[in-house]
Amino acid sequence: MSQVLSDTLDFTIRVARLADDNEVILLRVADGVRAYLNRCPHAGAILDLGDGSSLEDDGLLHCGLHGAEFSPEDGHCVAGPDGCRSLWPVPIRIEGDSVLLAGAPLPPPRAPR
């Protein structure tokens, strides 16, 4: 049975905890929902503290540690320090009004530095 990450589609951004204690950021976008690990791929900082704080008025996800910015639609790093890569996508599927985990996110996040 797949883990339910959200039992509603009525959100802009929210964070769900996985069984392995990693977290997933869920974002509503124009054509559905995107899911990324709640880790910055630059150096592993937590992006969102569960309060939507990483989604700023410019519509981008921001990392507070070194300022990387990511597109919610595809997770690409649109600005940031050298070596910044795209967010790690998490496979999901929508069933009714629920968002379910559809597989393991890969690769696992690096430990924060």
Ligand code: FES
């Ligand atoms: S850890 Fe996020 S920009 Fe460096």
